[in-house]
Amino acid sequence: MAAADECDAAASLAEFHASRAGVHGLVESGVTALPPLFLAPGCGSGRSPPPPPATTTTAASAIPTVDLSLPRSATVPLVRAAARSCGFFHVTNHGVPHGTVASAVAAARAFHEQPAASRSPCYSLAPVGGVAYSTIPIQQPPPPPQDSSSDHRAATAASPLLPWRDSLVVRFGPGAAPDLGSLPAACRDALPEYQRSLTGFGKEMAGLLSDALGVGAERLEREMQVEGWLMACHYYPPCPEPEMVVGSLEHTDPSLFTVLVQDAVGGLQVRREEDGGGGGGGEWVDVAPVAGALLVNVGDVLKVVSNEEYKSVEHRVVIKSSQDARVSIALFFNPAKRDASDLFGPLPELVTSERPAQYRRFSLPEFMRSRRESGHGKSSIDSFRIAAD
Numbered sequence: 001m002a003a004a005d006e007c008d009a010a011a012s013l014a015e016f017h018a019s020r021a022g023v024h025g026l027v028e029s030g031v032t033a034l035p036p037l038f039l040a041p042g043c044g045s046g047r048s049p050p051p052p053p054a055t056t057t058t059a060a061s062a063i064p065t066v067d068l069s070l071p072r073s074a075t076v077p078l079v080r081a082a083a084r085s086c087g088f089f090h091v092t093n094h095g096v097p098h099g100t101v102a103s104a105v106a107a108a109r110a111f112h113e114q115p116a117a118s119r120s121p122c123y124s125l126a127p128v129g130g131v132a133y134s135t136i137p138i139q140q141p142p143p144p145p146q147d148s149s150s151d152h153r154a155a156t157a158a159s160p161l162l163p164w165r166d167s168l169v170v171r172f173g174p175g176a177a178p179d180l181g182s183l184p185a186a187c188r189d190a191l192p193e194y195q196r197s198l199t200g201f202g203k204e205m206a207g208l209l210s211d212a213l214g215v216g217a218e219r220l221e222r223e224m225q226v227e228g229w230l231m232a233c234h235y236y237p238p239c240p241e242p243e244m245v246v247g248s249l250e251h252t253d254p255s256l257f258t259v260l261v262q263d264a265v266g267g268l269q270v271r272r273e274e275d276g277g278g279g280g281g282g283e284w285v286d287v288a289p290v291a292g293a294l295l296v297n298v299g300d301v302l303k304v305v306s307n308e309e310y311k312s313v314e315h316r317v318v319i320k321s322s323q324d325a326r327v328s329i330a331l332f333f334n335p336a337k338r339d340a341s342d343l344f345g346p347l348p349e350l351v352t353s354e355r356p357a358q359y360r361r362f363s364l365p366e367f368m369r370s371r372r373e374s375g376h377g378k379s380s381i382d383s384f385r386i387a388a389d
């Protein structure tokens, strides 16, 4: 990207954020041609469509299901197989009341669909009172240059790309409850209720995932104290040219594990890794919505703690519709122990002479710094990998 284009891109990005109305604001203003900031890699400025997407499969059976009404002797092996193969699984009969989930999804939609003038006061790229509503750029704008000889490649790599998605991010902890006063009434009740309900579910998942590693049900909780404080309510507006944009760029989650609920629109895809991961190949598989189910996926921290017995699989969101907005809510479960002195690494029980430690120990602040620096792709965790002899 030439320097003049970069200035244009930075100015357009600043203008976009200044509108404080998100992608939905663009749609509401009747945009017909997509602003360049949203053009997915491969679309170029000539507005030719991107290369055809990798094959996708819609078979519902592609994503395993764990039915929690089964006895534990049956669910543990199911969790174990799912976490080691595709890293994603649906959970049915999970005990979280249907109304609690439905109200949270409706509240997320209500937030994003209130008039722009009502949601814009919440627009912020940094959380205020634990709440931030924004379109989070996929690549952060480049830091100010250190010297005047700007490196062309570095500048290109840092050029902004906006996802076709607005997010309301709420941080529920630690400490005092977030200030939800700026949100519509429906959100003020439904979102904390959902977060509370999922706390119990998250503990159950942590127990199952721990048990399925063969280290006992309490081990993960004892090691890191599992919390589910970070909630992202995503809204993917309908797009006039869905194939030209990115709903969510391929990434792995930095969490221990994530619990996702999505409405019936669809668009989430996971990469099926045939080579054991890391190869960047594999086909994209649709995660077809399953009514009433919660979707659990393994994140990078659990992949490390499990000494890579579990997979943290890349996923992305494509925009399926030029008519319907899609709503999803991700609740990220993370270690509550997150001081620079709290080190995580493969559990010692899982390290043997046949299976040496695959990662060195690190703290959460160290991991988050690495993630900021190397982008949100799966490579950030690789900086902690112990090279094989």
Ligand SMILES: O=C(O)CCC(=O)C(=O)O
Binding pocket: 232, 234, 248, 253, 260, 262, 268, 315, 317, 328, 329, 330
């Ligand atoms: O919207 C979705 O289905 C996925 C969201 C996601 O991957 C995330 O928040 O990390």
Ligand SMILES: [Fe+2]
Binding pocket: 251, 252, 253, 315
């Ligand atoms: Fe994700």
